[in-house]
Amino acid sequence: MTEKKERIFNTNQRIKLGIWGLGRGGNFVKCCNALNIDVVAGCDFNDHIRESFRKVCPDVFLTADEDEFLAQDIDAVLVATWFCSHADHAVKALNAGKHVMSEVTSFYTPADGVRLVEAVEKSGKVYNLLENYPFIKQNLMAKKLWDDGLFGEFSYGEYDYNHDCRSLAFAYIDGTPVQPGWTLHNWRSWFNFHHYNTHSLGPVMHITGLRPVRVAAPAVSVAHPGALSDYVKGTAVSFVTMSNGGIFRNFMGEQSGDTHARRIWGTKAAYDFTDDCIVRLGANGEGRHYVLKQEWPEMGEIADTMGHGGGDFWELYYFAREILTGEKAYWDIYRASDVTLTGIMAERSQAQGGVPVEIPDFRDRAVRDKFRNDRSNGNLPDTQNLLFPAGHDHEITQNFTTVMCKLLPFIWGEGSGVGLVRNVFDGIKLFPQLADDNGRFAVIKDVRNLIAQLPELAETYRTALKIAGAYPDSLAARIVHGTLSVGEKDAVLNPEKTLRQLREWLETKA
Numbered sequence: 368m369t370e371k372k373e374r375i376f377n378t379n380q381r382i383k384l385g386i387w388g389l390g391r392g393g394n395f396v397k398c399c400n401a402l403n404i405d406v407v408a409g410c411d412f413n414d415h416i417r418e419s420f421r422k423v424c425p426d427v428f429l430t431a432d433e434d435e436f437l438a439q440d441i442d443a444v445l446v447a448t449w450f451c452s453h454a455d456h457a458v459k460a461l462n463a464g465k466h467v468m469s470e471v472t473s474f475y476t477p478a479d480g481v482r483l484v485e486a487v488e489k490s491g492k493v494y495n496l497l498e499n500y501p502f503i504k505q506n507l508m509a510k511k512l513w514d515d516g517l518f519g520e521f522s523y524g525e526y527d528y529n530h531d532c533r534s535l536a537f538a539y540i541d542g543t544p545v546q547p548g549w550t551l552h553n554w555r556s557w558f559n560f561h562h563y564n565t566h567s568l569g570p571v572m573h574i575t576g577l578r579p580v581r582v583a584a585p586a587v588s589v590a591h592p593g594a595l596s597d598y599v600k601g602t603a604v605s606f607v608t609m610s611n612g613g614i615f616r617n618f619m620g621e622q623s624g625d626t627h628a629r630r631i632w633g634t635k636a637a638y639d640f641t642d643d644c645i646v647r648l649g650a651n652g653e654g655r656h657y658v659l660k661q662e663w664p665e666m667g668e669i670a671d672t673m674g675h676g677g678g679d680f681w682e683l684y685y686f687a688r689e690i691l692t693g694e695k696a697y698w699d700i701y702r703a704s705d706v707t708l709t710g711i712m713a714e715r716s717q718a719q720g721g722v723p724v725e726i727p728d729f730r731d732r733a734v735r736d737k738f739r740n741d742r743s744n745g746n747l748p749d750t751q752n753l754l755f756p757a758g759h760d761h762e763i764t765q766n767f768t769t770v771m772c773k774l775l776p777f778i779w780g781e782g783s784g785v786g787l788v789r790n791v792f793d794g795i796k797l798f799p800q801l802a803d804d805n806g807r808f809a810v811i812k813d814v815r816n817l818i819a820q821l822p823e824l825a826e827t828y829r830t831a832l833k834i835a836g837a838y839p840d841s842l843a844a845r846i847v848h849g850t851l852s853v854g855e856k857d858a859v860l861n862p863e864k865t866l867r868q869l870r871e872w873l874e875t876k877a
Contacts (some may be wrong), residue, residue: 369757374403375402375684376691377609378403378692379402379440383407383441383443384406384407384408385406385410385443385445386406386444386445386447387456387460388447389413389447390411390413390418391447392411392445392447395674395683397672398673401680402586403603404443405440407441408441408644409427409430410431410432410433413544416540416541417429421646435715440869441465443465443466443467443468443690444457444463444468444800445470445497446460446467447497447690448470449553450472450558450562451554451747453470453473453475457473457486458482458483458486459867461486462496467492467493467495468682469494469496469497470497471496471565471566471705472562473484473707474488474704475744475745477727478738480736483700484700485735493689493690493696494699494700494704495685497682498703499679500565500567503675503677503678504571504663505661506573506678507526508664509570509640511664512646513574513575513633515769518631519638519650520633520634521575521633522614523631523632524571524616524617524630525553525616525617525618525630526568526571526628526629527619527627528566528567528618528619528627529618529619529620529621529626530623530625530627531625534772535769536551536556536595537556537775544772546768548769549768550768551595552750555752556748557595557750560620560621560715561619561717562707564603564709564710566619567617568615568617568706568709569706571615572806573630574631575609575613576613576666576736576800577727578609579607579608579609579706580725581606581607582713583605584605584606584713584721585604585717585719585720590802592621592850593846594687594849595846601622602619602621602622603713604617605717608723609750624772627639627641636650637818643658643662645657645658658818692826701729709725712725712726715743753842754843755843756838759841763837770827771846771847773824774850774851774854777851783820783824789816789854791817791869794813795810795872815873818869829861831847831850832847832851833846
C-alpha cells in the first residue's frame with residue numbers, strides 16, 4: 368500500500384520497521400505512514416492474522432519465522448506479541464541490533480525484567496514502552512497544567528481502566544474465535560488484571576513526574592459472571608504510594624460498567640478530566656471550578672485521526688523522535704520497569720491478603736541482583752487444556768469458543784448476546800422511570816433487536832448448555848453457567864412465550 372509520506376521531522380532519514388505480532392501491531396500502520404517510519408516486515412504465527420495484515424500491506428515481507436523476520440533489513444521492531452512473551456522478543460530484537468518499542472507490559476516476571484533492562488543497557492538501542500493513555504488529549508492537557516505548577520504537590524489520585532474484555536478470552540483481536548475451539552486465548556484468559564495497570568497508573572506517573580514505590584492490593588471475593596478462574600475474578604484494585612508520599616487508587620479489570628475515571632487532587636487545585644476537563648481552584652473544597660476547552664498541545668489534526676484517542680500516534684512519534692534526534696522519550700526501560708513491577712507486586716500483595724509490597728527500582732544494579740532469579744509468578748497455564756478434561760470429544764467441544772463469542776460478542780456493545788438480553792429485561796423494568804425520549808427509544812430499539820435475534824440466540828443457549836452438560840465439572844461448564852446466570856436463561860429457552868410478551872409490550876409503547 369503506497370501512501371503519501373508526511374514530513375514531520377526535519378530530516379530525510381526514515382526508519383525501517385518490522386512489526387512482530389500483527390493483530391494489535393497492525394493497528395499502527397496508519398501512524399507509521401504519518402511519521403518517518405516505513406513498515407517493511409511483519410511476523411505472526413497465526414495464518415489468519417498474517418493474511419489479514421497482507422491485505423493492508425501487500426508489499427511487506429511477511430513470515431511466521433521470527434529468525435527470518437529479524438534477519439530482514441530493519442532498523443526497529445514493534446513487539447506486539449503475547450503479553451508473557453514481550454521480554455523474550457524484545458531481548459531477541461535488541462540482541463539483533465534493533466531499536467525496540469514494546470506493547471504493555473514490558474515483562475512478566477522480575478527475572479525477565481532484569482534480563483530486559485540489561486539487554487537495553489548493553490545494546491545502546493532505543494527502548495520504549497508502547498503505553499498510549501498518557502498521550503490522549505485530556506491527559507496531555509493535565510500534564511501541561513501540572514508542569515505549569517497549577518496543582519501544586521500531588522496528594523491523591525484515582526484513575527480507572529475498567530474495561531469488559533471477556534470476549535477476548537475466546538477470540539483473537541479481530542474477533543475471530545480462537546482455534547481449536549476447545550482452547551482459550553494464550554494470555555487474556557488467565558492473566559491477573561493487576562498486570563494491565565499501565566493505562567491507569569501510566570498517566571499519573573507521566574503527569575506528576577512521580578515514581579511508584581509501594582503497592583497494596585486487597586483481594587476481591589465477588590466474581591464477575593463467567594469469570595474464568597477463582598484467582599482472576601474480574602476486578603483488581605490497588606493503592607499505590609508514589610515517591611512523594613501521595614496515594615493513588617488504581618482500578619482495573621472488567622465489571623458491570625466500564626469506567627475510565629481521571630481525577631487528581633493537588634495541594635493547590637484538583638481536576639476531573641473523566642469527560643469534561645474540570646479544574647477546581649482556590650486550594651479548598653469550595654473553590655471555583657471551570658470547564659476547560661479540550662485542546663492538543665500540537666499536531667492535533669494528525670493525532671485526532673489515529674487510534675486510542677490519538678495516543679497511538681504520540682507513542683510512535685516520541686519513539687521515532689528519539690531515534691532521529693536523540694531527544695529522550697518518556698517511556699524508557701526504567702519507567703517501563705516501574706509501571707510493570709507495580710503490577711507484579713500488586714499481584715503478590717493480593718495473594719498475601721493486601722499487605723503493602725515495595726516496588727523495586729531496576730535503575731540500581733544491586734536491586735536488580737536481588738530479583739535476578741525471581742520467576743515466582745512465571746508458571747504459565749496450559750490454555751490448550753484448561754477448559755475440558757483429557758480425552759474430551761472434539762465433536763462436542765470444537766464449537767465452544769464460537770458459542771462464547773456469540774454470547775459475549777467481540778464488540779462490547781448492547782447489540783446481541785447476553786448483553787442485549789440484560790438490556791431488554793432491565794430496560795423494560797426501568798422504562799417508566801426513564802427521564803427522556805432518547806432512553807425510551809433505546810429500550811424500544813433493543814426490544815426489537817431481541818425479537819429479531821431470539822430464535823437464533825435460543826439455539827446458541829442450547830448449544831452452550833449441551834457442551835456444559837457433557838462435561839459438568841469442567842471450567843467450560845462453569846463459564847457457561849456463570850455467563851447465562853445473567854442471561855434470563857428460562858425466558859430465552861422459551862422463545863415463543865417470550866416473543867409474545869415482548870411484542871405485547873412493544874404494542875403498548877409504539
